Amino acid sequence: MSGGTRRTGGPGRQAGPDNRTRSEAPETLGATDDGAQLPFMSDSDGFDVRAYTRDPRSLRRGDFDLGAMQGLPTNTLLTLRHLQQVERGTLRLMRDLLVTPTHAESRVTAFLTTWAYEEYWIADALEAVLEANNHTEVAHSTKLGRIRRGWDDRIIPTVDAIRTNLLGSDIVAGHMAVGLLDSLVARASYARIGQLEPRLASLIDPIVKIKDRHVEFYTDEAADRLAASSGARRLGQHAVRSWRWPGSRYGAPGYVQPVLRYLFADPSVRADIDAADAQVAALPGMADTHPIRRALGRFASRGARQ
Amino acid sequence: MAFDIERFTQDSVRVNWEDLDLDNFRENPLPPETLRTLRYMCDVEYHTVCYLRDMLVTRSHGEGEVNAFMTMWNREEFWHGEALAHVLSLHGVTVNYDQLKDRRKKLGWRDRLAPVKQSLLSNIVGKDFVAVHMLWGAANEWSAAAAYKRLGVLEGHPSLAELLRRIAAQESRHVAFYATQAKARLAGNPKAQKLARFALKNAWAPVGSGIMTDDEVTHVMGHLFGGTEGRKEINAIDRHIGRLPGMEGLTIFADALDARGVAA
Numbered sequence: 338m339s340g341g342t343r344r345t346g347g348p349g350r351q352a353g354p355d356n357r358t359r360s361e362a363p364e365t366l367g368a369t370d371d372g373a374q375l376p377f378m379s380d381s382d383g384f385d386v387r388a389y390t391r392d393p394r395s396l397r398r399g400d401f402d403l404g405a406m407q408g409l410p411t412n413t414l415l416t417l418r419h420l421q422q423v424e425r426g427t428l429r430l431m432r433d434l435l436v437t438p439t440h441a442e443s444r445v446t447a448f449l450t451t452w453a454y455e456e457y458w459i460a461d462a463l464e465a466v467l468e469a470n471n472h473t474e475v476a477h478s479t480k481l482g483r484i485r486r487g488w489d490d491r492i493i494p495t496v497d498a499i500r501t502n503l504l505g506s507d508i509v510a511g512h513m514a515v516g517l518l519d520s521l522v523a524r525a526s527y528a529r530i531g532q533l534e535p536r537l538a539s540l541i542d543p544i545v546k547i548k549d550r551h552v553e554f555y556t557d558e559a560a561d562r563l564a565a566s567s568g569a570r571r572l573g574q575h576a577v578r579s580w581r582w583p584g585s586r587y588g589a590p591g592y593v594q595p596v597l598r599y600l601f602a603d604p605s606v607r608a609d610i611d612a613a614d615a616q617v618a619a620l621p622g623m624a625d626t627h628p629i630r631r632a633l634g635r636f637a638s639r640g641a642r643q
Numbered sequence: 644m645a646f647d648i649e650r651f652t653q654d655s656v657r658v659n660w661e662d663l664d665l666d667n668f669r670e671n672p673l674p675p676e677t678l679r680t681l682r683y684m685c686d687v688e689y690h691t692v693c694y695l696r697d698m699l700v701t702r703s704h705g706e707g708e709v710n711a712f713m714t715m716w717n718r719e720e721f722w723h724g725e726a727l728a729h730v731l732s733l734h735g736v737t738v739n740y741d742q743l744k745d746r747r748k749k750l751g752w753r754d755r756l757a758p759v760k761q762s763l764l765s766n767i768v769g770k771d772f773v774a775v776h777m778l779w780g781a782a783n784e785w786s787a788a789a790a791y792k793r794l795g796v797l798e799g800h801p802s803l804a805e806l807l808r809r810i811a812a813q814e815s816r817h818v819a820f821y822a823t824q825a826k827a828r829l830a831g832n833p834k835a836q837k838l839a840r841f842a843l844k845n846a847w848a849p850v851g852s853g854i855m856t857d858d859e860v861t862h863v864m865g866h867l868f869g870g871t872e873g874r875k876e877i878n879a880i881d882r883h884i885g886r887l888p889g890m891e892g893l894t895i896f897a898d899a900l901d902a903r904g905v906a907a
Contacts, residue, residue, distance in 0.1 A: 435696035443743035
């Protein structure tokens with residue numbers, strides 16, 4: 338896993354550091370997160386997990402112009418709520434990965450630890466915008482969604498802990514491919530809402546940069562792991578086929594569908610979706626897959642039937 | 644005792660050591676028994692993500708402040724591992740991702756099935772299981788804070804003592820969270836108290852026991868908590884636990900030292 342074949346560079350490297358001071362901290366814990374050299378943790382030549390862990394972007398409420406984000410239209414707020422609820426589900430996703438052989442991959446868990454931290458602050462920032470617009474509505478689970486959630490919380494971790502550990506470390510490739518899909522659609526969603534509502538720019542631009550780094554990590558990991566064995570590719574293909582749009586498993590389709598229509602119905606967005614799909618198709622064993630377009634198509638046809 | 648989760652998340656930073664003069668370890672290295680203890684602490688801190696996993700499969704995770712805490716706690720503990728790895732690296736001891744991966748893999752099915760056990764217990768016991776987790780977490784964080792403070796005193800190296808003080812300060816905030824949660828969930832709930840008391844008395848072992856060898860656990864317990872002063876610290880932790888609802892008279896830490904033959 339730490340061979341010298343990994344790629345270097347990528348869009349996330351240009352984003353700025355998290356260099357806030359935390360003078361309000363109750364104890365003096367030392368200097369700020371300043372990204373000084375830490376010589377001990379070896380890393381490979383690809384995505385620099387060490388650099389990522391010591392340079393997280395935690396988006397705080399004072400970092401963006403909340404005053405410019407008052408009076409947002411309802412469809413924007415519904416979309417922000419959807420995205421916020423997806424971000425809030427990070428620990429559930431983390432659980433689903435950690436019960437599998439992925440938990441032993443210390444490079445991945447170091448990433449996930451920092452990723453969860455960044456996601457936490459994105460969700461908090463989105464909550465701030467929603468609060469500023471007095472938007473308290475949340476998407477409640479349907480009856481079926483509640484059953485699914487109970488199943489996913491109580492049964493699946495147990496089943497998966499046994500099933501995936503029997504399958505072995507090839508399963509990690511699929512997790513990385515799904516992580517990439519989740520990050521790609523998140524990035525596309527944020528980028529699009531930023532286009533549709535320019536007043537959100539000071540919030541959305543840093544989020545897109547954060548997502549860029551997540552995409553970069555997952556691309557790197559998925560590519561290496563899928564290339565490693567035919568078993569990994571087979572499990573990866575299954576994972577990509579089974580992938581669902583984030584945040585769509587528990588709520589009513591009638592809630593997510595307008596969000597996706599708002600974001601992606603315009604034909605001008607198709608090129609962005611195709612570009613995201615192409616990033617997945619470029620992975621070993623994933624040629625001709627169009628998981629994102631397919632997922633959007635399912636929502637579109639469901640909408641047409643309603 | 645209240646716990647302000649908003650303040651905790653806002654203040655949560657990775658522990659820093661870049662301002663500390665640790666390089667003089669190259670000329671004045673720490674003794675082998677201290678490095679052995681630091682290695683133990685380092686491995687346990689890095690293992691936090693697996694402890695997190697075991698909590699996430701139970702009802703201990705939720706939507707609100709527990710999730711917020713776990714996110715920050717996991718990251719802070721990861722950085723304790725990084726800080727200790729840095730000190731070890733100055734002594735020529737390398738800790739890297741590949742080694743951590745090997746170590747986790749070697750834990751085998753016992754580790755892989757840990758979430759299954761936790762999930763089944765949680766499903767069988769129900770909500771009261773959360774009280775056990777919180778109490779368990781409090782006990783472990785109390786012992787971690789005490790261990791770092793104790794090592795700082797034993798070693799007497801000013802920069803190491805400062806690093807350990809910073810780490811212990813974060814551990815103390817973790818104690819505050821777990822103890823507040825445990826107290827709230829145990830108070831007025833005799834069933835949860837009975838269950839938690841039974842679990843601590845019969846299943847608890849010093850943090851790291853499941854992932855390190857018995858020899859290592861005994862070394863660390865003896866190194867940090869052997870002798871009169873060490874036993875004082877241990878008795879203080881037992882008293883903290885004993886003050887929680889239904890835990891009066893428990894002496895799990897003193898019992899663990901006695902069982903390992905660590906003299907007072």
